[in-house]
Amino acid sequence: MDENASSEAALPFRTTLRDGRRVVLRQIRAQDKAGLLAAFHRLSNDSRYTRFMASMRELPDAMLESATHPVAGREFALVAVAGDGEAATIVGGARYAAGPGSDTCExxxxxxxxxxxxxxxxxxxQSLIGVARAAGYRNMEGFVLxxxxxxxxxxxxxxxxxxxxxxxxxxxVVTLGLAGVPGPA
Incomplete structure (x- = not known):
């Protein structure tokens, strides 16, 4: 994790990637709808299929609304933004969701x-894991092709x-225990 980020994934923070490009990781905002939709449309068909496990030409309105309005206490979403001001572009994102009362988030x-x-x-x-750990989740899992x-x-x-x-x-299914010691860096 970047030296600017704490083990609890303090957001927002700026980091430099291996190729020298810089991004800001921050929590998603309601006003990110247009940027998120633009990011979806820039994805290749293969990337869309890998992420959503289905062929998708359009991002359904309900999914876009859900993505930009995580349910407090059960969901969390962050985005990676490159550039500043009008040139700012969402280039990545991560999220977790959990059922009511569950100690596992997906x-x-x-x-x-x-x-x-x-x-x-x-x-x-790494940021998502830190936030989930700080929120008290004991496990994180993902379904991956x-x-x-x-x-x-x-x-x-x-x-x-x-x-x-x-x-x-x-x-x-990839699973990580979040309780106890922090995961590898």
Whole structure:
């Protein structure tokens, strides 16, 4: 994690990625709808399928509304923004959601195609893990396509256990215990 970020994932913070580009990680805002929609439209068909596990040409209004209005106490979402002012662009995001009373949250992460391979997904996940841990969740899990080897590899590097989904061999469940000691950096 960037030296500007605490172990509790203090947001917002600016970080420099492996290729020298800088982003600000911050909590999502209601006014991010247009930026989030633009980010969705910049994703390749493969990236959309990998993230949503379905072919999607458009982001449904209900999903966009939910994405920009996380339910307090059960959901959290953050975005990575490149540039400043009018030139600011959402280039990635991560979120978790949990059922009422659950000690396990489910994560999702999305990174713009031209930002793959520079450490952005790792930054997003480390921040999300820190926020979930600080919120008192004991476990984090994600459902990842078996073919998404880059996400599964990142999850393993972050300490997640990767198992085949018992109900669907095309999916893997990656799980991380959040209680106790902080995860790997």
């Amino acid at each position: 994560f999702a992460v999305t990174v713009a195609d031209d930002w793959h391979g520079v450490g952005l997904a790792k930054c997003l996940m 078996a073919s998404n080897t880059s996400m599964r590899g990142l999850a393993r590097k972050l300490g997640f256990v990767d198992t085949v989904c018992p109900d669907d061999g095309t999916l893997h």
